Amino acid sequence: MSRLIVISNRVQAPTENETGGAQGGLAVALNAALAEGEGIWFGWSGDTGEDNSLRFATYGGVTSAVMDLSEQDVDEYYNGYANRTLWPLFHFRLGLTEFERDFAGGYERVNRVFAERIRPHIAEDDLVWVHDYHMIPLGWLLRQQGVTNRIGFFLHIPWPPTRLLVALPDHRRLVESMFAYDVVGFQTEEWLESFCHYVTHEMGGVLGDDDTVTVGGRTIRAIACPIGIETKDFVEMANGPEARAAQMRQLESAVGRSLIVGVDRLDYSKGLPERFAGYERFLQNYPDRQALVYLLQIAPPSRSAVQSYRDIRANLEQMSGRINGAYADTDWVPIRYVNRGYPRATLAGIYRAARIGLVTPLRDGMNLVAKEYVAAQSPHDPGVLILSRFAGAAAQLDQALLVNPYSAEDVSDAIDKALRMPKAERIERWQAMFDNVTAEDVIWWRRRFLDVLTA
Structure with a gap:
């Protein structure tokens, strides 16, 4: 059985004081899969510090690995690009969206650090599952690190219509990075259709059978897969x-x-x-x-x-x-x-x-x-x-x-x-x-x- 590697902004694995893990549905589903296959959940610790070495812990049969981010990283990657650029834009609030070059630079920098730190811990047969808007380019950066494993990405928030997404500087580069994944998942058919519309109209992509989407020489599967509760x-x-x-x-x-x-x-x-x-x-x-x-x-x-x-x-x-x-x-x-x-x-x-x-x-x-x-x-x-x-x-x-x-x-x-x-x-x-x-x-x-x- 392949081991599962989960990567997200924050980790919801069990802790020393709560070996049953966080009670939310996402945590229940992923922790069960991680425990079955001895996988690892990687993410940000939520703390600030200059040392971004990974810290491993295992509780309730689930291993987590977290790292600190510098105050500049938190400001540019998390408070900046993730929550002042992508979050409002993807929720159709263009008037609240802030476009700052430092935000975009910090976002890619932090994703690159995640890729560099996690790469040595990915074994040959591991499945890698990246989650949400904080980590969109992570699959592409892992490929640059030599990862050839199957990598999936799931977006938990809406995908905006093309006429909004093109307001994002370097929007095409962001979407191109998603073609490093093997499977990209969306919550609903509406968000999936918006993604496919962008790919076909802005990138000359082709939609095929079995949910395939092709741009240039790269084909991925894009699916609607609504999350539920436990x-x-x-x-x-x-x-x-x-x-x-x-x-x-x-x-x-x-x-x-x-x-x-x-x-x-x-x-x-x-x-x-x-x-x-x-x-x-x-x-x-x-x-x-x-x-x-x-x-x-x-x-x-x-x-x-x-x-x-x-x-x-x-x-x-x-x-x-x-x-x-x-x-x-x-x-x-x-x-x-x-x-x-x-x-x-x-x-x-x-x-x-x-x-x-x-x-x-x-x-x-x-x-x-x-x-x-x-x-x-x-x-x-x-x-x-x-x-x-x-x-x-x-x-x-x-x-x-x-x-x-x-x-x-x-x-x-x-x-x-x-x-x-x-x-x-x-x-x-x-x-x-x-x-x-x-x-x-x-x-x-x-x-x-x-x-x-x-x-």
């Missing part, structure tokens, strides 16, 4: 003691009101100001329902070193304060806005307590919160998922109430429809989505990609 484990978690305790606390604090829940990393791509505006429109349009619902928005901060992230936090604090000031009563607050994260078992209980899951990103590669919300519901009395049609998950969860997150009226009407929806319809919609979340879980995703890579 559904079985998440359902068990939602029925466990920690989740039940969280559910009961939420129901007790609701005092009979219907809970609308949103759980998102604090990011402009998640559409949180638009969500608050849609909820406010609901309060305006349906004044008789005002004291019968409340919105719990959980939004842990992220990337605080980037100005646009500080701006959105300030905006949301202002909006929630204004809405609460305008509509709150002595015994009711319309928005509970929380800037902290919670364990997944606690979130599972909150999801089950919620009559509505409000997942309205402006653009999202997939969005696993939507799938977690579905998995957490009671089969006998499930809640309703309101989902942005611009989330990758909408292609699979088409029985959700799909909305345009930019339209406050659309979101408002969907909340009203969800609150009025009969139980029989809620169960029918939930069952169709749960069947998909179960069938195309994270283990299915891992096996599908690796089967193509080893073909």
